[in-house]
Amino acid sequence: MKVLVTGSTQGIGKAIAAAFVRQGDEVIVHCSKDKAKAERVRAEIGAALAVTADLSDMREVGGLYAKTGAADCLVLNASVQYKQRWEEITEEAVDRQLAVNIKSTIFLMQAYYPAMKERGFGRIVTLGSVNQRRCHDELSVYAATKCAVMRLVKNLAKECAPFGVTVNNVSPGAIETPRNADVLCDKARRRAVEDKIPLGRLGTPEECAAAVLFLCGKEGAYITGADVSVDGGMGL
Numbered sequence: 001m002k003v004l005v006t007g008s009t010q011g012i013g014k015a016i017a018a019a020f021v022r023q024g025d026e027v028i029v030h031c032s033k034d035k036a037k038a039e040r041v042r043a044e045i046g047a048a049l050a051v052t053a054d055l056s057d058m059r060e061v062g063g064l065y066a067k068t069g070a071a072d073c074l075v076l077n078a079s080v081q082y083k084q085r086w087e088e089i090t091e092e093a094v095d096r097q098l099a100v101n102i103k104s105t106i107f108l109m110q111a112y113y114p115a116m117k118e119r120g121f122g123r124i125v126t127l128g129s130v131n132q133r134r135c136h137d138e139l140s141v142y143a144a145t146k147c148a149v150m151r152l153v154k155n156l157a158k159e160c161a162p163f164g165v166t167v168n169n170v171s172p173g174a175i176e177t178p179r180n181a182d183v184l185c186d187k188a189r190r191r192a193v194e195d196k197i198p199l200g201r202l203g204t205p206e207e208c209a210a211a212v213l214f215l216c217g218k219e220g221a222y223i224t225g226a227d228v229s230v231d232g233g234m235g236l
């Protein structure tokens with residue numbers, strides 16, 4: 001399979017890209033601007049191609065398909081998150097989260113779906129969040145973007161199913177990635193997060209990757225429109 005994983009230069013996206021490479025797929029690594037970093041990660045994990053496109057800029061979103069060509073599997077993992085109380089959130093922070101988390105998701109699906117439909121096969125997976133289910137007083141806008149993506153997934157799953165294309169969402173809980181590094185390297189703050197997780201520990205990027213690969217593989221072929229939590233029970 002040819003697989004594009006957005007935001008795959010670190011964290012969960014990198015683990016997803018590496019897992020696809022290990023099972024023999026042709027993988028495209030992507031990040032916003034740093035071509036050298038994308039190229040480094042490509043070489044490190046053995047992926048086929050490295051590309052950049054800033055997903056906050058719809059012109060760059062529109063140009064990504066021309067850089068990669070069609071893909072059998074589209075994993076929409078890139079996102080931005082601004083931790084701010086909603087009373088204080090700025091228009092810029094709202095716009096960036098809407099652009100990267102929702103708008104780019106819509107337009108990338110629009111760009112990659114026609115070739116999948118024509119071939120009668122495709123796999124689209126979005127990355128959601130435990131914040132779809134759990135309140136967090138500094139993540140209300142981020143959570144709203146993730147809920148919006150989930151609704152999009154449900155609607156498109158129904159429309160795309162007759163053409164052999166499945167559309168699913170994987171929603172991680174608290175996962176050890178560079179995004180959380182400042183919280184997780186502080187012992188007290190780390191413990192406070194762990195206390196919210198029924199399984200008692202943070203998750204790994206590889207555990208999220210396993211769910212994505214399952215949904216895109218033979219075993220997940222009959223699953224569409226699903227929201228798979230990989231959160232140690234944090235959303236319960």
Ligand SMILES: NC(=O)c1ccc[n+]([C@@H]2O[C@H](COP(=O)([O-])OP(=O)(O)OC[C@H]3O[C@@H](n4cnc5c(N)ncnc54)[C@H](OP(=O)(O)O)[C@@H]3O)[C@@H](O)[C@H]2O)c1
Nearest residue numbers: 007009011012031032054055056078079129174175177179
């Ligand atoms: N980590 C968690 O605990 C957690 C929990 C719930 C959900 N999630 C979700 O899981 C996904 C991955 O999270 P993560 O923690 O692995 O994220 P991360 O460490 O912050 O990495 C984000 C990736 O997305 C890319 N990206 C960010 N802004 C971009 C833009 N404007 N254009 C293109 N690429 C962009 C980054 O590339 P650049 O360096 O080029 O910006 C990077 O490769 C996200 O959708 C996140 O919301 C994560």
